[in-house]
Amino acid sequence: EAQVTQNPRYLITVTGKKLTVTCSQNMNHEYMSWYRQDPGLGLRQIYYSMNVEVTDKGDVPEGYKVSRKEKRNFPLILESPSPNQTSLYFCASSLQGLENIQYFGAGTRLSVL
């Protein structure tokens, strides 16, 4: 089954404790992206990757890191999480960037205390 898999689905952590949210897709997609969803703000793009080893900032990259060492994986790293990073996070992938339909993971709900 074609899918985007995010783990974990739920995470509660404390300020400053490094964490990684994994994202994997099995559709051989070139483009992958991370978003955060906050009430009243919709989805905002954090980082995106056009291909392996190519990443770029979205609208809200501060406090986040990503890496794209393999086509299928695109982990989101929070080196020192803060309470303002409490949010619902979505990973997405598409065949390419412009024009293509994005397929989303189920989401990761993160709480930073």
Add this chain to the structure above:
Amino acid sequence: AQKVTQAQTEISVVEKEDVTLDCVYETRDTTYYLFWYKQPPSGELVFLIRRNSFDEQNEISGRYSWNFQKSTSSFNFTITASQVVDSAVYFCALNNNFNKFYFGSGTKLNVKP
């Protein structure tokens, strides 16, 4: 600047009523794509439609229809004869030449029986 505005935060209708969700976008790009996504209460994001900037034809898919007007920078979504299963948050999104995605803040649709 790229921006998507969904001015309707929440709409409530009674089943079988028609409802239109508004989407206004801003971009200086000549080539861009517009999307609508649905987020039901279960939380996943479901693709509904994609439209490119050169195709202003309206589209109908069952009870759903979309009206794209470049002159007013709008891409509105109409649900005819709404059903309870249409209750969800609907997002409009813009994808531009730089491969970034911009989402609106979403419109929550409540369809009451």
